[in-house]
Ligand SMILES: CCC[C@H](NC(C)=O)C(=O)O
């Protein structure tokens with residue numbers, strides 16, 4: 313695997329999930345694999361889980377790790393080609409990517425959607441430019457449209473906790489007053505499509521995700537109906553794709569409560585974190601036996617280790 317940008321870079325999903333679970337059982341089995349190699353982690357946006365879990369996974373593989381908050385630690389980067397750089401960006405990605413690529417054997421990048429221009433966001437210009445000019449493998453730490461390390465951890469978690477061969481998995485929109493990206497929701501659907509699950513997606517009208525991510529997912533606008541018999545409830549807020557970047561509603565009746573979870577088949581609750589308690593999900597769910605959010609977050613270390621191991625094996 314040259315890059316890890318989306319599920320399209322994965323040749324064998326089941327093998328990757330198995331590798332992640334194996335790493336969990338024996339974290340230092342491949343400690344020599346990354347010896348004398350360096351990974352650079354570039355964050356254009358905030359992070360807790362991705363930052364720490366990816367650094368730990370890299371260290372489990374013997375990699376040296378350099379972490380940078382782009383923009384604060386370095387210079388503002390111009391991504392567009394052929395422009396006159398007379399604005400607030402002091403450096404072009406052509407130089408910055410080539411220079412970082414000379415220091416690092418692998419580069420991880422987090423760069424969220426701007427939520428202003430859909431075509432620009434969905435073109436993933438930051439990742440395309442770094443792929444072009446850094447000339448080393450690129451790892452997606454959440455881009456404008458996807459979050460594959462999160463989705464792999466989600467797959468590992470569902471495999472660990474499922475009690476049916478083909479569980480019903482419900483992605484439910486959750487209310488938020490701010491506009492958040494579609495990336496986590498897109499990626500979750502993209503990774504659930506090849507899995508042996510019944511995928512249901514529920515959200516208010518106007519929040520349909522891009523069709524290329526929905527795939528086999530059944531869209532149901534009635535949340536209670538969607539939750540009936542669910543084995544896993546995956547909560548996430550996202551802003552509208554159709555009315556790009558807009559918050560069309562923040563209806564609190566979409567918050568997940570114990571009453572909502574009682575519609576499921578003893579369903580487990582998942583969320584990528586961070587989440588706002590008692591706005592998106594009630595304390596009674598998060599503090600109860602249904603919640604898998606901590607186990608899910610812990611699996612980010614094994615998700616990152618499985619992905620980095622695959623990239624290292626092909627350097
Ligand atoms: C892992 C989630 C990152 C981000 N969340 C926030 C709060 O910005 C999002 O919704 O994409």
Ligand SMILES: NC(=O)OP(=O)(O)O
Pocket residue numbers: 358359360361362363454462584585586
């Ligand atoms: N789930 C996730 O990616 O968390 P962070 O944004 O804290 O890295």
